[in-house]
Amino acid sequence: MEKIVLPDIENFHELDVYKKHGGYEAIRKALAQTPDEVIDTVKKSGLRGRGGAAFSTGLKWSFMPKTTDKPKYLCVNGDESEPGSFKDRQIFEYNPHQLIEGILIAAYAIGSNNAYVYIRGEYHKWIRLLQKALDDAYAEGLVGEAMKKTYGTNFHVDIFIHKGAGAYICGEESALMESIEGKRGYPRVKPPFPAQNGLWGCPTTINNIETLTNVPAIINKGWEWFAAIGAERHPGTILYGVSGHVNKPGVYELPTGTLLTDIIYNYAGGVPGDKKIKCIIPGGSSMPPLRGDSIEGLRMDAESLKAAGSSIGTAGIMVMDEDTDLVKVLARITRFYYIESCGQCTPCREGTGWMKKILDRMVAGKARSSDIDLVVNVASNIDGNTICALGEAAAWPVMYMIERFRDEFEAVMDNTYVPPIKNKVHSMRQTKITVDRY
Amino acid sequence: MEFKFTEENLEKINRVFAKYPTKKAALMAVLYIAQEQNRYISHEVMQEVAKLLEITEEEVIGVVSFYTMYHTHQPGKYHLQVCTNVSCMLRGAYDIWNAIKEKTGLEDGQTSEDGLFSIEEVECMGSCGTAPMMLVNEDYIENLTKEKALELIDSLK
Numbered sequence A: 001m002e003k004i005v006l007p008d009i010e011n012f013h014e015l016d017v018y019k020k021h022g023g024y025e026a027i028r029k030a031l032a033q034t035p036d037e038v039i040d041t042v043k044k045s046g047l048r049g050r051g052g053a054a055f056s057t058g059l060k061w062s063f064m065p066k067t068t069d070k071p072k073y074l075c076v077n078g079d080e081s082e083p084g085s086f087k088d089r090q091i092f093e094y095n096p097h098q099l100i101e102g103i104l105i106a107a108y109a110i111g112s113n114n115a116y117v118y119i120r121g122e123y124h125k126w127i128r129l130l131q132k133a134l135d136d137a138y139a140e141g142l143v144g145e146a147m148k149k150t151y152g153t154n155f156h157v158d159i160f161i162h163k164g165a166g167a168y169i170c171g172e173e174s175a176l177m178e179s180i181e182g183k184r185g186y187p188r189v190k191p192p193f194p195a196q197n198g199l200w201g202c203p204t205t206i207n208n209i210e211t212l213t214n215v216p217a218i219i220n221k222g223w224e225w226f227a228a229i230g231a232e233r234h235p236g237t238i239l240y241g242v243s244g245h246v247n248k249p250g251v252y253e254l255p256t257g258t259l260l261t262d263i264i265y266n267y268a269g270g271v272p273g274d275k276k277i278k279c280i281i282p283g284g285s286s287m288p289p290l291r292g293d294s295i296e297g298l299r300m301d302a303e304s305l306k307a308a309g310s311s312i313g314t315a316g317i318m319v320m321d322e323d324t325d326l327v328k329v330l331a332r333i334t335r336f337y338y339i340e341s342c343g344q345c346t347p348c349r350e351g352t353g354w355m356k357k358i359l360d361r362m363v364a365g366k367a368r369s370s371d372i373d374l375v376v377n378v379a380s381n382i383d384g385n386t387i388c389a390l391g392e393a394a395a396w397p398v399m400y401m402i403e404r405f406r407d408e409f410e411a412v413m414d415n416t417y418v419p420p421i422k423n424k425v426h427s428m429r430q431t432k433i434t435v436d437r438y
Numbered sequence B: 001m002e003f004k005f006t007e008e009n010l011e012k013i014n015r016v017f018a019k020y021p022t023k024k025a026a027l028m029a030v031l032y033i034a035q036e037q038n039r040y041i042s043h044e045v046m047q048e049v050a051k052l053l054e055i056t057e058e059e060v061i062g063v064v065s066f067y068t069m070y071h072t073h074q075p076g077k078y079h080l081q082v083c084t085n086v087s088c089m090l091r092g093a094y095d096i097w098n099a100i101k102e103k104t105g106l107e108d109g110q111t112s113e114d115g116l117f118s119i120e121e122v123e124c125m126g127s128c129g130t131a132p133m134m135l136v137n138e139d140y141i142e143n144l145t146k147e148k149a150l151e152l153i154d155s156l157k
């Protein structure tokens, strides 16, 4: 299988090598077309965002206003803080020029002269690597004002790196823009959407690192080529990050729609000790966990995972073997969202704290008989009642983990616990919550 | 203690200003520069930064307190940050974290009296494929074991 994002070419991160393999030719091709033609190509290719929501990239670009007297901005999301995700750093390290070229093409398509690449602050090393690649590209006149001369065009774009400082929420697109503006990363209420009212109130497009790294290949080889790879409605390749209980954890670039079992057993080397898989999170910790006995035949693309009751997310696959204590895992996941909640909305701020408290109680063996319903109830009161999707990200693991592994949670209840009647949909039961219980 | 940016850093800051249409947008980068110079962000640093960026002190404090990578107290010479999030946890991160706590005699967020070590339990660092892991200051130490972590601490003493 041909790799698009992380090709097996030695020293591909170096500008010379990248150019030798046709690097910075796609931007020339794009510049010879109108921006609308470029958008159309990307739309037809079927490329969908790799940052979590799998939204059509071409469609997103087409939302940008054609006529405006304001500057337009491109934000490139390299915050990569979703637990289980470690793919964008591979691009900074092994293929930074294709990312830069993708940024040039995207900026041209939406008409932006300024692009900000937001990288999480802890990625010191990868920030340096991308900066080095950028400096090299600038030095050869491939980026910035000098583009005009190099490519013989009127268009130019400057690319800046903005270093984050430790806040998961800044990966959320509106929080990311607030952060670039020099503020706390508080997500904004939407609408208005970024294409109307983004960075400094100007039209803005936000794309993930991996998303844009695909773009030069689409321009070079055509949308038909890209659309034919992988799953029909979610084409291309994905950088699957496999972690947890596997023999060979790592990032594997494979077509969309690859069998999950194929990724785990043929690429990631299977589970140590040939143990069974108890639980698997297919798209980073925000996505609903699946039962290990339900993954046979499951394909890794947006539609298939939705049908299976989860989501592709960032394609960070977390594998848990049969000996894993899922109560502990869920408590740890919940701690993350509790810490990372920005605190703007009451259901998220308070709810994550309550969920953590209840789950910690379960881990400590001090759970009360009503705790299972209580924690599920708190979760379902967060879901859908918040400004940004971190609320759901916190609620879903709790709701689905307990729905799908209820027996594990029942096992840690005290002896006053009365198991519910079988076949009832437990997760949606509405236990009345009174605040003074906490 | 009074705080003034060095000439060299003021030049660096001017280059940061050139990246953004507003001075305020330089805040995060300027705080990093200040932290590098002063090792942590003191009240005086925040005052100086506010003056330089023509924003209020409250705005600066708001940002400093929101992001975990700005230190308002001086961290140890070696700031050990252990990820205990799920992928690391599944591969033994809590053994490592507990061993480090015991070895250094510190709790989360504390700095040793000699100023050598501070420790912090952190969230996913994007190393899940090479878990477990810790950071020593800016450096990622991956595929970590308890033994390696303890050896490393010894070698830093």
Ligand SMILES: Cc1cc2nc3c(=O)[nH]c(=O)nc-3n(C[C@H](O)[C@H](O)[C@H](O)COP(=O)(O)O)c2cc1C
Binding pocket: A048, A049, A050, A051, A052, A053, A054, A055, A057, A077, A078, A079, A080, A081, A082, A168, A169, A170, A171, A172, A173, A174, A206, A207, A208, A209, A211, A212, A388, A389, A390, A393
């Ligand atoms: C809490 C939260 C955290 C997010 N973190 C990231 C991130 O680290 N990287 C990313 O690309 N997208 C992240 N997203 C998704 C972005 O909001 C946005 O949808 C994405 O960057 C768009 O790019 P794409 O269309 O190319 O996928 C996050 C969303 C939420 C709600």
Ligand code: SF4
Binding pocket: A169, A186, A187, A340, A341, A342, A343, A344, A345, A346, A348, A349, A386, A387, A388, A389, A390, A391
């Ligand atoms: S849902 Fe949570 S993280 Fe998102 S804006 Fe509300 S409080 Fe902040």
Ligand code: FES
Binding pocket: A083, A084, A085, B083, B084, B085, B086, B087, B088, B089, B123, B124, B125, B126, B127, B128, B131, B133
């Ligand atoms: S869970 Fe530890 S680095 Fe991702």
